[in-house]
Amino acid sequence: MKTLIAFSSKHGCTVRCANMLEKQLDGEVDKLNLGINKNWPDNLEEYDKVILGSPIYEGSIVREVNQFSKDYLDELKQKGIGLFICGMREDRMEQQLDTNFPSELHETAIVREYFGGAFRFKTMNMLERSIVRYGAKVDKDVSAIREDKIQDFADKMNAS
Ligand SMILES: Cc1cc2nc3c(=O)[nH]c(=O)nc-3n(C[C@H](O)[C@H](O)[C@H](O)COP(=O)(O)O)c2cc1C
Secondary structure, three states, rough: EEEEEOOOOOHHHHHHHHHHHHHHHHOEEEEEEOOOOOOOOOOOOOOOOOEEEEEEEEEOOOOHHHHHHHOOOOHHHEEEEEEEEEEHHHHHHHHHHHHOOOOHHHOOOEEEEEEEEHHHHHOOOOHHHHHHHHHOOOOOOOOOOOHHHHHHHHHHHHHH
């Protein structure tokens, strides 16, 4: 049983979540950071399950995760799928999950979940800082990763 976690991250939170998830999954796990590693595989045939993970910026998953989910859609539809997002708008999480990723993957997904998120000012540019300061009304680092949800996600993937 082999699982791929394909994800991306701008400021590191989704990387941390992917690492936590990897530790909780049974069997062999590969991770592919789609933002850093541009050598995407020719196909996904070696994987039984594929997990797609992305942070949410301005309501959307990041471009490379969207691209991956479309490029490999035919293969992904045949796999055990898990979808997760990281974000800080807890009130919008259901909606942000529903409106991102291709609809076919929502229909077949074993589990869909949000893992919380984090604000890390040191790595943000000026525009991001002001969006967070004036939009979210937050002016210092916050970490709100939901380890309980990551564990629950892994349990469901392992049981399938
Ligand atoms: C400019 C900006 C816009 C954001 N927009 C959203 C959003 O629309 N919805 C949301 O839930 N979180 C939003 N966030 C919070 C990020 O999704 C959160 O910080 C996440 O943990 C980032 O993941 P990363 O560190 O892997 O990039 C935003 C953060 C920034 C800096």
